Amino acid sequence: MKNVIVALSVSFLISGCCTVATNKNEINQKLDSSSEKEIVLVRVINDSRCPEGAQCIWAGEVSVEVAAYENKKVVAQQEFTLNSNTMTEVNDWFTKHLPVRKENLKEIQVFPYPKEGVPIESKDYKIVLKY
Numbered sequence: 001m002k003n004v005i006v007a008l009s010v011s012f013l014i015s016g017c018c019t020v021a022t023n024k025n026e027i028n029q030k031l032d033s034s035s036e037k038e039i040v041l042v043r044v045i046n047d048s049r050c051p052e053g054a055q056c057i058w059a060g061e062v063s064v065e066v067a068a069y070e071n072k073k074v075v076a077q078q079e080f081t082l083n084s085n086t087m088t089e090v091n092d093w094f095t096k097h098l099p100v101r102k103e104n105l106k107e108i109q110v111f112p113y114p115k116e117g118v119p120i121e122s123k124d125y126k127i128v129l130k131y
Contacts, residue, residue: 025128027039028041031069038098039067041126043122045065045079048061048062049061051116051118052115059083061082062081064080065079066078078093087108091105091106094108107130110125111125111126
């Protein structure tokens, strides 16, 4: 329980801006794509995932705010809590706002994954898409 409280405390300290990186399957903290459509990680709102090396009662979840851009203009902004109950809704939103691909989006993950006793700076977060 102490680890969960520490993780929640750290998550409240996390704020700032986020976007998509050089890898086409990564969403980072700045608008940097030459694509007409792009999603940017605005911020991690809360990261209560059970850290590696800790024993927790539940797996936890991560909440993020993302913005969808078309031609470098915001067309939608949304907050999501990523867990097994919301993945269909989140996948649908991401699929709608990402460039069309032949493969279906299978999974959305937030990295880095917490490690016990290791704080994560807001600038280090990214979203990884698995097709």
